[in-house]
Amino acid sequence: MTSLPSLDQYFTNNRDRHLEELTNFLAIPSISALSEHQPDMQKAAEWLSNEFENIGLENVSIEKTAGQSVVYADWLHAEGQPTILIYGHYDVQPVDPLHLWETPPFEATIRDNKLYARGASDDKGQVFMHSKAIEALMNVEGKLPVNVKLIIEGEEEIGSPSLEEYIQNNQDKLAADFIVISDTGMYGPGQPAICYGLRGLAGVQIDVKGPKGDLHSGLYGGGVQNPIHALVEILASFRDAEGTIAIDGFYDQVRDLTEEERAGWAALDFDKEAVKKEVGVKELTGEPGYTYTERTWARPTLEINGVFGGFSGEGIKTVLPSEAGAKITCRLVPDQEPDEIVEKLRAHIAKHEPVGCEVTVTEFDKGKPYLTPYDHEVIQAAGRAYEQVYGVPTVYTRGGGSIPIVAAFDEILNIPVVLMGFGLDTENFHAPNEHFHLENFDKGLRVISSYYGEIEKLGL
Known part of the structure; x- marks a missing residue:
């Protein structure tokens, strides 16, 4: 012993x-x-x-x-x-x-x-x-x-x-x-x-390609699709106004929390004000109907991790960019399958693809x-x-x-x-x-x- x-x-x-x-x-x-x-x-x-x-x-x-x-x-x-x-x-x-x-x-x-x-x-x-x-x-x-x-x-x-x-x-x-x-x-x-x-993980990169090169926004703006506008339109379609993920079938396989789990977590000494102070925000947000611990431990998410495209240097450059992109990760919960979620993402993006550009989706990290x-x-x-x-x-x-x-x-x-x-x-x-x-x-x-x-x- x-x-x-x-x-x-x-x-x-x-x-x-x-x-x-x-x-x-x-x-x-x-x-x-x-x-x-x-x-x-x-x-x-x-x-x-x-x-x-x-x-x-x-x-x-x-x-x-x-x-x-x-x-x-x-x-x-x-x-x-x-x-x-x-x-x-x-x-x-x-x-x-x-x-x-x-x-x-x-x-x-x-x-x-x-x-x-x-x-x-x-x-x-x-x-x-x-x-x-x-x-x-x-x-x-x-x-x-x-x-x-x-x-x-x-x-x-x-x-x-x-x-x-x-x-x-x-x-x-x-x-x-x-x-x-x-x-x-x-x-x-x-x-x-x-x-x-x-939670599991499914990550993708979205690339939006417009004209063959950057264009003068005065000469072509309003007549040629702007890849950043197209990207923003796609990104905005991922969630509704309350924060619920709006991808068809995204929640279909999500296993519900048990009442025992919800009661046990509710009994924890969770300090909402301490979290807000720690991360430097005035309010905590998320999927309606769930507490902060439930949202962050046991509910799936879709987060935009990075957006790129166009001119971001000092001052302003009146350019209509040739391309734009974003990196997306979803945190998954039992019984969601990463491959299935990626396919649902692809289908959603294809459904919301704006005219006048080409959109490609590249898979990255995945884990159950x-x-x-x-x-x-x-x-x-x-x-x-x-x-x-x-x-x-x-x-x-x-x-x-x-x-x-x-x-x-x-x-x-x-x-x-x-x-x-x-x-x-x-x-x-x-x-x-x-x-x-x-x-x-x-x-x-x-x-x-x-x-x-x-x-x-x-x-x-």
Whole structure:
């Protein structure tokens, strides 16, 4: 049985060393979206490989995929105990705009008990915590209470294009009783949460082509279709005046929330005024008939992420542009299928295509939504582990974001996924000044260690 006081002392005694090691990991600019960082991707994979060997894991390997490498390791000597597959990623987002960072993004800095660096929260810091929990158990107990396998990829920030094939080809190697992923967040400071569902994703780019080149708006305006006007007409057709998505069949497959879920979420201490202050708006808006948490956790969306075309420099240029475009993403919920939603988008755009221009639609990221019963015993065990350390009841939520590979794990390996995160929504992941609250780093190490003990008690 896991000795929590001894582990607590181990984490206290080794905290400075752990933070120094994490600083070294964060110093590697492993940006998967930028080809010039390919050597850094390899360096990060090698860093993890060395880390896993040093803490006593076995069968450590850097495995090639069609894209970035996967780092694999395991320890399988807990006879009669379940096997946990731990997933995470070592790639990070680009750092632009660089001038908004208060300190260099790859030089980890501690301010106000927060660790600032790209990847501190998403996801290097949380991957590192699992490694250090294993290290502590191996040093204090001489073994792990359960079996573990780790798979850490390098393409999550670009949609994990190579990982699904890797999972398909390595099902026996990755066989486990359930998966643990620490790439989500808590409900709020001091309030742990288990995320039992994620929204899916479907992204497209709309390109509108008009005349063969930019035209003088005085000579041709009013007689030739303006691609920006045509684009605006298409974009405006996506929603009605109240914000409901107006695409035929868009809501047909949406699974309704249960009354139990709605009641549970309504009971949460949601602070609407705090959200408005945090994001800097006067009002919150959205689909009628649903609360803010319901809209952002369990209802589908269609958002315009970017619009481009024409002249946008200083001053004015009287031009009728040749082309314009927009990037669109839809967040999807059970039981919506990304391919079906993209086809509905295509049909809607074709139906509303203005005359005098050509419209093309290009598909981008796609990922299925994920949902698992939150009363599953391995999820409830995670809730108990949080409660032991944080001293408050765990809340059960869904996440508004997407981790597309989660649905692939669920479908291919057919085992539960436990989304056990330690970040906070305010930590600027994907933005300048990303950081990780060290209070949650410290407590998270203890939660993970406690969780392995809770799983041992289940006797699965």
